[in-house]
Amino acid sequence: MPSKSSARLAALTVAAVCSAASTVVLTSPAHADSVRIHDIQGTTRISPYAGQQVTDVTGIVTGVRTYGSSKGFWMQDPNPDADPATSEGVFVFTSSTPKVAVGDALTVSGTVSEYVPGGTSTGNQAVTEITKPVITVVSSGNAVPAATVVSARSVPSAYAPAGDTAANGSVNALPLRPSRYALDYYESLEGMNVQVADARVVTATDPYTELWVTVKPYENRDRRGGTVYGSYDSQNTGRLQIQSLGSTAAFPVANVGDTLTGTTTGPLDYNQFGGYTLVANQIGTLKSAGLERETTEKQKRGELAVATYNVENLDPADATFEEHAAAIVHNLQSPDIVSLEEIQDDNGATNDGTVAADRTVTKLIDAIVAAGGPKYAYRSIDPVNNADGGEPGGNIRQVFLFNPERVSFTDRAGGDATTAVGVTRDHGKAALTLSPGRIDPANAAWTSSRKPLAGEFVFRGRTVFVIANHFNSKGGDQGLTAQYQPPARSSETQRHQQAALVNGFVKDILDTQKNADVIALGDINDFEFSDTAKVLEGDGELWSAIKSLPKSERYTYDYQGNSQVLDQILVSPSIRRGCDFEYDSVHINSEFHDQISDHDPQVLRFQP
Known part of the structure; x- marks a missing residue:
């Protein structure tokens, strides 16, 4: 059973694919029939192939979403290029339950689309997808590409570049600088298999079966385990939302300060309800911090x-x-x-x-x-x-x-x-x-x-x-x-x-x-x-x-x-x-x- 937020996002995905108002379309270069995933993702937030047909894109399935209306799967190229700005993963939107499994090696032909969760009026970033896919399973049981470790060391301390004033402050067309800015770093991993380890919970499990962790344990930490937001100019860059590709019944019920011990692994998505999200097919073991509710002092007689x-x-x-x-x-x-x-x-x-x-x-x-x-x-x-x-x-x-x-x-x-x-x-x-x-x-x-x-x-x-x-x-x-x-x-x-x-x-x-x-x-x-x-x-x-x-x-x-x-x-x-x-x-x-x-x-x- 999907979370409510996943269901909300799924409904929006279908609407966005069918509505030009929520899809970014650009003119692509020639030879779009011989591209790899990193070519599709490109070095900015918008694919150079947006709105164009691509043929026989290869990859290995790293995660499958079977619930709600946002059905599809993530696939990743096991042979990356040398450019850290280009993601090696992409989401393939199937609309119906995918007939693929994690570890399948595929070729996919379809249309590259830039879906904006919630619609363009939200100001959200776009997610690069392949839609209307024709899928060929080449082999099964392949090793999934190793997860990229997201950690305190890998995430930059600067949050985001200033937007392009000529584009109303948008960062969409700016070259990604993943070693300089946290949002660029996460964007460079969009659709890829990623991993966090021993991550502390900084927002408790909510009714939509989501929680938030930080990969930066000392970033503006409060004494109860949270991450304090103290300035517009000093964003907490280590925050990451966690959802699950599995059963909601197995999702950890966590409070702030608890830890997901071990590794939490899955594709990195971007959604309307929090942005970059690790959609886990493997979730760490919950370790409770024993957080208790506070009690204030009693007022004195003259207070x-x-x-x-x-x-x-x-x-x-x-x-x-x-x-x-x-x-x-x-x-x-x-x-x-x-x-x-x-x-x-x-x-x-x-x-x-x-x-x-x-x-x-x-x-x-x-x-x-x-x-x-x-x-x-x-x-x-x-x-x-x-x-x-x-x-x-x-x-x-x-x-x-x-x-x-x-x-x-x-x-x-x-x-x-x-x-x-x-x-x-x-x-x-x-x-x-x-x-x-x-x-x-x-x-x-x-x-x-x-x-x-x-x-x-x-x-x-x-x-x-x-x-x-x-x-x-x-x-x-x-x-x-x-x-x-x-x-x-x-x-x-x-x-x-x-x-x-x-x-x-x-x-x-x-x-x-x-x-x-x-x-x-x-x-x-x-x-x-x-x-x-x-x-x-x-x-x-x-x-x-x-x-x-x-x-x-x-x-x-x-x-x-x-x-x-x-x-x-x-x-x-x-x-x-x-x-x-x-x-x-x-x-x-x-x-x-x-x-x-x-x-x-x-x-x-x-x-x-």
């Missing part, structure tokens, strides 16, 4: 604990309420205030106009009590139906939970989905005009995105303003392995607008009361070093407290082998200057195959 937690589309039909409750009570130590992101309405993704989420929140609160936690109260504002993005019909929103035995909420009536909250002066101090209220909800910056929820809390007589956020997602951005280098991050435009609005609102509070305690937190959907974070921080109105941690501990999310920051808690100068705050990214989800959310929660403890 206010404020947390953010993306609970990933939680609705009453989900089976994760007990696990989320246990996480909040035990791993987060029952924070005084919890900003929840991705609380869905009372019937989840059923798209019938329901927007209330009382059942969802009440079920979570009851589960927290059953787990030994406090009886939280809550505040939220129901969105306009299908106006805030996310899963259609789900109507996700932010919700404040707060422990009324430790903190009180200042209610000011009038807050609804479309009315903007403002800042006023009350007895010489800042106050919200609405509590809870939404920040400028009619602004175009929030189109199809969650509007920030602002609330006014009181802890031991001190007012604390909390703004719960869930910014625009990274959907639509080009992947790190895109043909365009550096990749375009189109989603940033909206996040920058959102960050500017939140910063402006915080500035209004601080202009009214210079020493006000303000916290802006949530799923910011961007890194602590990003321009989004810089816009949100402004001229010092806010500061991302995750930067108080060592760089090796700055992550809340694990994606494609990169441990990275998406969730943040930002604080105003009065909190930062106090120097008595503690920040903790509590790793309970992102590193684990059995995660109940794809985000790790964050906790800030301080004395207002």
Whole structure:
């Protein structure tokens, strides 16, 4: 049974082969009837024979894909040329189950095609394939060409060349320099039999039967075994996705820090969901690192604990309420205030106009009590139906939970989905005009995105303003392995607008009361070093407290082998200057195959 991602990719393969919009066609040189695989692959990312017929191309089968719609096989020339830039392997797309076996020596005639996984609009690189093949088996049981070892020594430290400005930043036409750039190195092995040894897992096995390893064990390693993503200019070059050509039942169920001991071997593919991928016909033995979920410290009597937690589309039909409750009570130590992101309405993704989420929140609160936690109260504002993005019909929103035995909420009536909250002066101090209220909800910056929820809390007589956020997602951005280098991050435009609005609102509070305690937190959907974070921080109105941690501990999310920051808690100068705050990214989800959310929660403890 294929993985879901393989099935998705397979469907796209068929579409791409039949659609010129996803296929790169070039004029080929003469004598295309006497070429070898390395001639077809060429010394750039695009074959010099793209769109042309080739005849009697020889090779030995190294892997067969029999599942999904992307059926076919990889073959490799056992007699390589002397050019390290030219791959000796190629994928042959058969569309039906191939009638070949690993070790078969073949001749193949067909059309050379450059397939772009997901279509050209994604910006992905192209995969060189032979399509509409006529296959002749010459002999069987031949030795498979020895796998090329991919290791810390073989992968360059520089990630990718800058794209050709005359080609909108594409690297497609640039000569491959596999000893200089990691992406060029992987491209020079496209379709070939490759091998990694004793590789550490840096993204856990996911629901699509995939995991990520690194071949560079010391590259930006964190203390729990992941690989931290700390800069646009310093990519982690050792990351490689692992899939399987075999049964998904036999695929290792791994957490971050585990190791695939021995060798993992198979053809090197390129797909829409992560780029270069070792599609294994032999997988190493899983050795567990024994990773355990973290628990933060309990706040002291005079400390206010404020947390953010993306609970990933939680609705009453989900089976994760007990696990989320246990996480909040035990791993987060029952924070005084919890900003929840991705609380869905009372019937989840059923798209019938329901927007209330009382059942969802009440079920979570009851589960927290059953787990030994406090009886939280809550505040939220129901969105306009299908106006805030996310899963259609789900109507996700932010919700404040707060422990009324430790903190009180200042209610000011009038807050609804479309009315903007403002800042006023009350007895010489800042106050919200609405509590809870939404920040400028009619602004175009929030189109199809969650509007920030602002609330006014009181802890031991001190007012604390909390703004719960869930910014625009990274959907639509080009992947790190895109043909365009550096990749375009189109989603940033909206996040920058959102960050500017939140910063402006915080500035209004601080202009009214210079020493006000303000916290802006949530799923910011961007890194602590990003321009989004810089816009949100402004001229010092806010500061991302995750930067108080060592760089090796700055992550809340694990994606494609990169441990990275998406969730943040930002604080105003009065909190930062106090120097008595503690920040903790509590790793309970992102590193684990059995995660109940794809985000790790964050906790800030301080004395207002």
